[in-house]
Amino acid sequence: MMDSITQAALSLAQSAGVWGYWFALLAALAETAFLLGLLVPGSALLLLMGMLAGQGVFDLGDLLFFAIAGATLGDNLNYFLGRRYGRNWLRQDRWFLKAEHMGKAERFFHNHGGKSVFLGRFVPSVKEIMPFIAGMAGMERRSFMIWNLAGAVGWSVQWILPGYLFSQSLSLAQAWLSRVGVMALILVIVLVLLYGLRWSLMRYGPSGFQFLRSIVQSVVAAIHQNPEVVNLARRFPKATRIIKRRFSRDSWKGLPVTLTGVCGLYVLFVFAGLAEDVVTGDAVTAIDLRVNSLLASIQTPFFNQFFYAVTSLGFWPLVVSGMFTAMFWLWYREQSALIFPLIVSVGSCELLTLFSKLLFHRPRPVAGLIDTAGFSFPSGHASISVAFYGFAIYLAMRSARLWRTRLNLLILALLVAFLIGFSRIYLGVHYFSDVVAGYLVGSMGLLLGIAATYLNPIPERWFEQKFELAPALRLAGAISGFAAFAALLQMTNAGKIPLAAQPEPANRPMVQSEFPQIVLQENSNQASSVFGNPEAPINTIFVARNLDQIRACLLAAGWLEAxxxxxxxxxxxxxxxxxxxxxxxxxxxxxxxxxxxxxxGLVQPGQQGRVFDRSFLRVWSTNHALNTGEGLYVATVGREEREPWHLVPQSLPSFNQEREILARKLRAGQVTNDVYEVPYPDTTSNTSGINTPPYDGDVSVINLATECQ
Known part of the structure; x- marks a missing residue:
């Protein structure tokens, strides 16, 4: 619910134009307003608006000004309420204000004096109350305004600037990193997020869980003591006993089944909603195509093989051998009662996955790196990554005593599930929604497996009577199982990786063309970023013997090699x-x-001292050549500038003018044999950048002179 509100508010802010700044003011005011700040995610909205500022939607300085103004107004409103009504509200217990609720803020105020208004701005749950306390305590208005303004400035910078820098960092990475670098950056970001989750849970997890437990216990106690609930229990004793049994911890039919049912219904509800979006072709299918297109644009031979090895963890020989290894290990550790839950987790997951695939019949993406059979929705690899590997790590967490160890195992489970699911999208054999659905199906199997741990249908004495072996032999069997698992993994990856996953040959066969423009008709007519976003039109074709001839002619015409x-x-x-x-x-x-x-890459510098304000010329070799023997080289010529507060230069929509200037200068420098224009292919559907209109110019075909070489 809160995520929906945040996304709706963010979409409104992005499309509001100048009114978006007023939205930032209201978000900051709502975040700091008394009591309302505990409910409205104003800081999160400002963080996201900072990211939009990094993309050029908002001006950073103006956004900070309006956020500071909103935070200052909110604090002054709290100060006025505290000065006018504070003591009366505390005495009358209004608005849920009780003396014990204000104790933390009052102690903070008395310990730090006037600067507590500034310091309290950065303390959660205190920033909304501190101005109220300051007004109630009769703090001088001028002193309050000084400390309040300083705190509002620091708080606004704290939330807006990280979003801005994060957005600019992504743009910087997109601009300068290679495709290997981008993929490495994605993996690093995932690892950083997992580490941040681990750090947060390590620091706040035990106290947070204890706090939630105390809240639940308080709510349960309040329900038990409620007179109306007591009367209902007396009127309907049979229903009361049924409800009590549902929450009993003494039997697997009690709380385990209740929690499994509630969580299972939620998972099924989310799965049904996702399946409906897939069937009806909702926005999720558009996301699927964009994600697959993005990952296809950054595929590299190294990561092709890396993710092929990762996805091998979901192949059925490895899963089956892993199950036998886990079962043998449980038997060795004399925990054979957990073998049946393991079978339930994996078996139910496989049955649900098979049933869903047959029900939805969704075809797989085209042009995947590996050949696969069967249907796409949901992903069997993603589901087994949760049902099998997740349950195996759950078993390890059961035997771990330290919170740190359990937390490390949890992060490991998340990492394994992410890598296996991501590998399926990267290799082009599943869509994003397939993997998400696979996670949901696997979660359902995992829930059933965990619930089955409270049900013990297989007595341990069966294993003790039939398979009684010496501890040394048990250990040897467990080690053999692990060795078999490792051997299968090695055998799976040691075989020939499918041809599509192999790197493309360095020398592609040459294609003879009668006309130069054929190279654009048979290939892309745009240059794109590393993420596949269109950056510029291919508006120039060079006809030359080799790349050195192009370099020599352009250097002679005044260009510089970057x-x-x-x-x-x-x-x-x-x-x-x-x-x-x-x-x-x-x-x-x-x-x-x-x-x-x-x-x-060649450049022509612009104004002195402005490094990134310049004309650019990017040239690509092709496997096309004319019948006369000259090679064809495609290029884009344009101009870029770096705006204030931005790290990455942006292309200007002057590609046609820059093309004409290039042709004119090359003619004047007498480094061409011939220059003529041909129509740009499919001009109505190609754009030359995110914020530029469709390219409406021509393509210059430049036959360079041989004397330049």
């Missing part, structure tokens, strides 16, 4: 941009034509 991309050159470019020094050969961010990054 430095290669590495950490030193990129950092140096930004440092010189900050210091307003010249760097005429600053590197160009990598763009892609199809699966290839630019082969040659």
């Amino acid at each position: 430095d290669p991309i590495h950490w030193g050159s990129v950092v140096s470019a930004y440092l010189k941009a900050v210091k307003k020094k010249d760097y005429p050969t600053a590197p160009l961010s990598p763009w892609f034509w199809g699966a290839d990054s630019q082969t040659l």
